Amino acid sequence: MRLSFERQKKIGGFLFTLPFVIGFFLFFLYPLIQAVIFSFNELVLTSTTFELQPRGWENYRYALQVHPEFTRTFVEVMVQLLTRLPLIIAFSFFAATLLNQEFRGRALVRALFFLPVIMSAGIVMRLETSDYSVIMLEASRAGAIFGGNALRSLLGDSGYMPTWLLDYVVQAAESLPVVIRSSGVQILIFLAGLQSIPREIYEAVSVEGATPWERFWLITFPMLSPLILTNVIYTIVDSLTAMNNQLVVLIRDTMLRGAGYGASMAMAMIYFVAIAIILLIVYRLISRRIFYYV
Amino acid sequence: MNPATVRRLNEWTVSVLRTILLIGICYIILLPLINRLSTALMSVEDLYDQSVRWIPRNPTFRNFQLVWVHMEYVKAFTNSFLLALTTSVLQVASCTLVGYGLARFRFPGNGLIFGAAIFTLIVPPQLVIVPMYLNFRFFNFMGLLGENSINLIGTYWPFILTSLTGTGFRNGLYIFIMRQFFRGMPRELEEAAFIDGAGLFRTFFRVMLPGSVPGLIVAFLFSFVWQWNDYLYVTTFMSNRTFLPQALEAAPGRIGRMLSQTDALASSSGFLDNHFYSLINNAGMLLIILPLLILYIFMQRHFVESIERTGIVG
Structure with a gap:
């Protein structure tokens, strides 16, 4: 007997998503719960099994109060994220509008813009942060091109700028290469969004006599606003879980060479809760201001 | 000047500015690659020489030769390639099924499963890597086998199992991409296929899958690249086998030992x-x-091209 379309669709939904549901419980939720338990214990490995020695909140106390660098690195990582996030979002938005225009060699330029996605992962980034000549070259060349000090004296001498703003501008200019190289996926997402805005809307407002400036703020920006949320979340997750993130490196070092599994799990747990809270706040803040077209 | 000339002048200025800007950005993007290439071709004297910046004065392929031999490149490449290909094919397959299920079927729990997929993305891998290691080291189907656990560390199984179930590295992202892609495809296609007598799976494989190739390419490329560059998972689950990242990490030490034994001058x-x-x-x-x-x-x-058509937009 053949089931009706509707009925088949209900069963089909379960069938298609079943692999992930199994995997989610087996290979994700179960280890996650274990991680929570481990963070309150010390883990001792034997050849046939592993044992847990309860330590209460000791691991957390160690991470927050005893470990010489955890808290400082934590704050540094968060501050770095806060300064870079607006830059990455603004740059990728801008780059996407550029790449969406018609010009010769567009295909080549687009391919180049997404190249960093290929090159910036895992081992390459890890070695990059430790490689001697790369550090030296980056330091000398980035300084020459964007001239942090030159910029500072140029803007600072006029005396109109408050110091905090000056600091931010100089820092922004100096981190420009990093910003550009970590915007690949975000540009891709914005570009996809730009392509999906119906041409008719632009034609309609042009007929009404809107200037390009008005077109941007009345149509492009609101139509892309849901993607700003997507991109903000992607950027936060991407930069906080990257292999060369200082805190990730620190957690790894604690596990392999430092105070052991329990302490590193406690650190990872604090970090994870912080990421979750940040995402929640950002989501609340931005989603209220989003314009949904459909 | 008449208005037409002004407009042409305007367009010309815009295009010149755009070109300058794009060249500058491309330069910054390509800089590390060019740096790396020029450094890799240098001899040691060049690196010390302050007057040598871009073009090596004594270009040499010796660095490549040394690293090729001591990374055991061919072996490491084969290992990395097989692993990346297997995992990415399996991951794309499972994430496509799940993405389709989430995009086109209304059933209780749909939203919850989608939320779970996104949730897997925000957990740092470092948090769950130790429990995952232990689970695969003492694998017993969550206690079903009791004391008789199997050791899956050092085999391909951890990768195969997580890939098949769409819980590998960043698989939530591929599920998201495929879901958005299928949502953008016309509903009429499916209904027509069903009326013609095709079942759910036939509709999926014959009608929906061929139409989703662009989405598959995006997911495959991400998946392959991230597995290729992965360091965390290969060192945790398969430390007995050499993949490219580990090979590169070991190479300088080996080369140093080799040179200090054969070349007394170099070491002294x-x-x-x-x-x-x-x-x-x-x-x-x-x-x-x-x-x-x-x-x-x-x-x-x-x-x-396909990223534009995936309509990640929703």
């Missing part, structure tokens, strides 16, 4: 220092990136 003159290892590292990194670059050159057209 302080020749084996950070500068020298940096040349080796740069050559090695290029050898790791090169296959990805070739893959990207072949797929980039599809990649860029």
Whole structure:
């Protein structure tokens, strides 16, 4: 007997998503719960099994109060994220509008813009942060091109700028290469969004006599606003879980060479809760201001 | 000036500004690659010489030769390639099924499963890597086998199992991409196929899958690249086998030992220092990136075009 379309669709939904549901419980939720338990214990490995020695909140106390660098690195990582996030979002938005225009060699330029996605992962980034000549070259060349000090004296001498703003501008200019190289996926997402805005809307407002400036703020920006949320979340997750993130490196070092599994799990747990809270706040803040077209 | 000339002048200015801007950005993007290439081709004297910036004065392939031999490149490449291909094919397959299920079926729990997929993305892998290691080291189907656990560490199974179930590295992202892609496809296609007598799975394989190739390419490229560059999972689950990242990490030490034994002058003159290892590292990194670059050159057209059509927008 053949089931009706509707009925088949209900069963089909379960069938298609079943692999992930199994995997989610087996290979994700179960280890996650274990991680929570481990963070309150010390883990001792034997050849046939592993044992847990309860330590209460000791691991957390160690991470927050005893470990010489955890808290400082934590704050540094968060501050770095806060300064870079607006830059990455603004740059990728801008780059996407550029790449969406018609010009010769567009295909080549687009391919180049997404190249960093290929090159910036895992081992390459890890070695990059430790490689001697790369550090030296980056330091000398980035300084020459964007001239942090030159910029500072140029803007600072006029005396109109408050110091905090000056600091931010100089820092922004100096981190420009990093910003550009970590915007690949975000540009891709914005570009996809730009392509999906119906041409008719632009034609309609042009007929009404809107200037390009008005077109941007009345149509492009609101139509892309849901993607700003997507991109903000992607950027936060991407930069906080990257292999060369200082805190990730620190957690790894604690596990392999430092105070052991329990302490590193406690650190990872604090970090994870912080990421979750940040995402929640950002989501609340931005989603209220989003314009949904459909 | 008449209005037409003003407009032409305007357009011309815009295009010149745009060109300058794009060239500048492309320069910044390509800089590390060019740096690496020029450093990898240098001899040690060049690296010390302050007057040598871009073009090596004594270009040499010696760094590449050394690293090729001591990384055991062919072996490491084969291992990495097989692993990346297997996992990415399995991951794309499972994430496509799940993405389709989430996009086109209304059933209780749909939203919850989608939320779970996104949730897997925000958990740092470092948090769950130790419990995952232990689960695969003492694998017993969550206690079903009791004391008789199996050791899956050192085999491909951890990768196969997580890939098949769409819980591998960043698989939530591929589920998201495929879901958005299927949501953008016309509903009429499916209904027509069903009326013609095709079942759910036949409709999926014959009608929906061929239409989703661009989405598949995007997910595949991401998946392949991230597995290729992965360091965390291969060292945790398969430390007994050499993949490219581990091979590169071991290479400078081996080369140093080899040179200090065969070349007395090199070791006594302080020749084996950070500068020298940096040349080796740069050559090695290029050898790791090169296959990805070739893959990207072949797929980039599809990649860029299809990302536009995936309608990640929702």
